[in-house]
Amino acid sequence: MSSQIDTAEGDELDVLATLVDVYEKEHFPIELPDPNDAIKFRMEQMGLSRKDLEPYLGSRARVSEVMNKRRGLSLAMIRALHENLEIPLDALIGRES
Numbered sequence: 001m002s003s004q005i006d007t008a009e010g011d012e013l014d015v016l017a018t019l020v021d022v023y024e025k026e027h028f029p030i031e032l033p034d035p036n037d038a039i040k041f042r043m044e045q046m047g048l049s050r051k052d053l054e055p056y057l058g059s060r061a062r063v064s065e066v067m068n069k070r071r072g073l074s075l076a077m078i079r080a081l082h083e084n085l086e087i088p089l090d091a092l093i094g095r096e097s
Helices: 006-025 034-046 050-057 061-066 075-085 091-095
Strands: none
Touching: 034 050, 034 061, 034 075, 034 091, 050 061, 050 075, 075 091
């Protein structure tokens, strides 16, 4: 692991790391989280409550609908969550339940 770049050992390590990466992606793929799970995770990380989501999702009722999966995320909501809470777009656009 302490191989130097542009050496035979460094090249060998690079090849092995690439092979491991390809193997893991093929045999142990990691699916994108559900958008609601991504939001909940970020809320937990930042110590946010549902009330803190109102500027990004709308009224308290709208936040409740989204978080209880009765309403999907609109494009405006996705943009606001991504830009303000830095939730990856892939996680917000992901699959819907």
